Amino acid sequence: MPLSKERVLGAAVALADAQGVEGLSMRKLAQELGVVPMALYKHVANKDELLDAMVDVVVGEIDPPAGGTDWKTAMRRRVLSARGALLRHPWTSRVMESRASPTPAVLAYMDSMIGMFRAGGFSIDLTHHAMHAMGSRLLGFSQELFDETADVGPGMDAETLRELAGAFPHITELVVAITHDQASVVGVGCDDQFEFEFALDLMLDGLERLRDRA
Amino acid sequence: MPLSKERVLGAAVALADAQGVEGLSMRKLAQELGVVPMALYKHVANKDELLDAMVDVVVGEIDPPAGGTDWKTAMRRRVLSARGALLRHPWTSRVMESRASPTPAVLAYMDSMIGMFRAGGFSIDLTHHAMHAMGSRLLGFSQELFDETADVGPGMDAETLRELAGAFPHITELVVAITHDQASVVGVGCDDQFEFEFALDLMLDGLERLRDRA
DNA sequence: TTGACAGGTATACGGCGTACACCTAGGCTA
DNA sequence: TAGCCTAGGTGTACGCCGTATACCTGTCAA
Known part of the structure; x- marks a missing residue:
């Protein structure tokens, strides 16, 4: 199957879905498509245009x-x-x-x-x-600037927790309240x-x- | 004057203010400080830590x-x-x-x-x-996803404007209304x-x- | 005097986007 | 049918990036 703008876009979206946009490079994308990096440039002008087109794919959904x-x-x-x-x-x-x-x-x-x-x-x-x-x-x-429960989890000892509670009493109070609301649910978080x-x-x-x- | 974390941070913030964060590289920052790139690494662990510290400078304001x-x-x-x-x-x-x-x-x-x-x-x-x-x-x-007046300006001929009006009638109506509100002010925009x-x-x-x- | 150490330097590596020259197969025109 | 154009894939190379590693040098404590 030959390359096409659609194939390139599809692979790019999939790669970004899988690896995050930081992991999306022209070289990796080309490899994913079994092709040499410069081949992509016959279908998209440059990476910026590729990103724009990817956004349009999502907006189209x-x-x-x-x-x-x-x-x-x-x-x-x-x-x-x-x-x-x-x-x-x-x-x-x-x-x-x-x-x-x-x-x-x-x-x-x-x-x-x-x-x-x-x-x-x-x-x-x-x-x-x-x-x-x-x-x-x-x-x-x-944009969620912080996910209040991401940093507090099983991987934290009591000592660190107590430190955090001292430094950020209000955040701590809030996180505790949220976590108690749904104590039975796996994976804390709002x-x-x-x-x-x-x-x-x-x-x-x-x-x-x-x-x-x- | 020797390097210091404060000098590095100050120069980094200034450079980002001037060139945007995309224009901020360790190499340019070092050049700005009259020093070799690797010298910076005696004061910040890596670029990510530098960015974090820069954010803290602003939050401190x-x-x-x-x-x-x-x-x-x-x-x-x-x-x-x-x-x-x-x-x-x-x-x-x-x-x-x-x-x-x-x-x-x-x-x-x-x-x-x-x-x-x-x-x-x-x-x-x-x-x-x-x-x-x-x-x-x-x-x-x-985050302002689009500045509705940035794309409409003196640098656009009547033909393009008419096309835009056809494609995006509501945006056009809105932009026209805003622009009329302040016809006397230089530099349109809300x-x-x-x-x-x-x-x-x-x-x-x-x-x-x-x-x-x- | 010596030796540790803080702080600036030199070199090098792998990754990035992409300019440029090249090749090749398919199809159109003469 | 001969010739050529062109779309699309390739190879090489350049300049940028962050940073690992080894090195050097001046200062100061023991």
């Missing part, structure tokens, strides 16, 4: 807007669909952020999101603010999906209130 | 919590102070996101933020949700500071309402 419902549930559904795509390809958010300007596919997604607000009766100005306020959540991710939806609804409810006040 | 006010204005002030630091060193957010785990300084900042919620009468659970919901905004940035505070207040107000309901 987001469901189209649902019809026949109010703006809020339609938007909610679409955002959660985007989140699904981003969870399947966790490298995407990082790549998207590092890119200088958005790809047409991302622009089209944003455009249709704006349209959903407008159809929901939002003024242009409020729509504008809403887009900013939603920020990355529109694409189904909110319910990311719940947290995401919590913040999403907080945002959507607040925006709705602002719209109705005007 | 964030004002301590303001006393003598209610939780909301105290938190608002602190977040805006963080935003100031991040705006002075725009590379910081990207570096922070790319790091595997947060530095102690970042943890300490988060810890004190949690403390501010708790002092404001938030339950542990609501505090937890609040921290997730605030996400990166806690550190004064919300007021980022306003947008940030809008979203921040939306969040804080929503959280307060939840707290009072409980």
Whole structure:
């Protein structure tokens, strides 16, 4: 089977899924395809263009807007669909952020999101603010700067734990509370999906209130 | 003047401020300091540690919590102070996101933020949700996935503009509205500071309402 | 005086993206 | 059918990167 842009993209996405985007190099990708590195350049202009195209693959997995419902549930559904795509390809958010300007596919997604607000009766100005306020959540991710439970685990002795508790009392209190909530569940950690939806609804409810006040 | 961790860090921050974090290499940094690359390794273990230390420099610029006010204005002030630091060193957010785990300084900042919620009468659970919901905004940035006015400017002919309007009608409408709002100002673009505070207040107000309901 | 050590240096390795020249097979035109 | 064009894979090489390793030199304590 000869090379093609589709084959290259597919292998690139798979490789990034498997190894993370830091592990994706033109050379490894070529090897994966049984080909010499420079062969890739007959199908993509350079690595940056490859990354852009990979983002578009993921954005293409987001469901189209649902019809026949109010703006809020339609938007909610679409955002959660985007989140699904981003969870399947966790490298995407990082790549998207590092890119200088958005790809047409991302622009089209944003455009249709704006349209959903407008159809929901939002003024242009409020729509504008809403887009900013939603920020990355529109694409189904909110960068989590730290996973509070990742660093606390079985691999830590009581001494270190006590030190941590002294240095960061509030974090400790919080982690303890979370962990107790679900003591029976294997693998401590909070319910990311719940947290995401919590913040999403907080945002959507607040925006709705602002719209109705005007 | 001999090398020192402080001199290395200072030069690294300055270089990243000037060239962006992509332009920061151990070799360029060494050259900036008039020294051979390997000399740096007597003061930092490796580039990752250097990046972590650079983040801590910026986090150190964030004002301590303001006393003598209610939780909301105290938190608002602190977040805006963080935003100031991040705006002075725009590379910081990207570096922070790319790091595997947060530095102690970042943890300490988060810890004190949690403390501010708790002092404001938030339950542990609501505090937890609040921290997730605030996400990166806690550190004064919300990743802007696209700057809607960056791509539309004097360097674009009427033909391209019409094409864009056809492909992305809602974005176009929005950009036009924004640009008209401030026709007299040089350099189109929305007021980022306003947008940030809008979203921040939306969040804080929503959280307060939840707290009072409980 | 000696010896340890802190701190700057020289060299080298493997990995990266990619420019450039080359080859080769398939298909189109004359 | 002869000639050539071109799409697509190859080989080599360049300059950049982070950093391991060995080395040198000046300072200071014993």
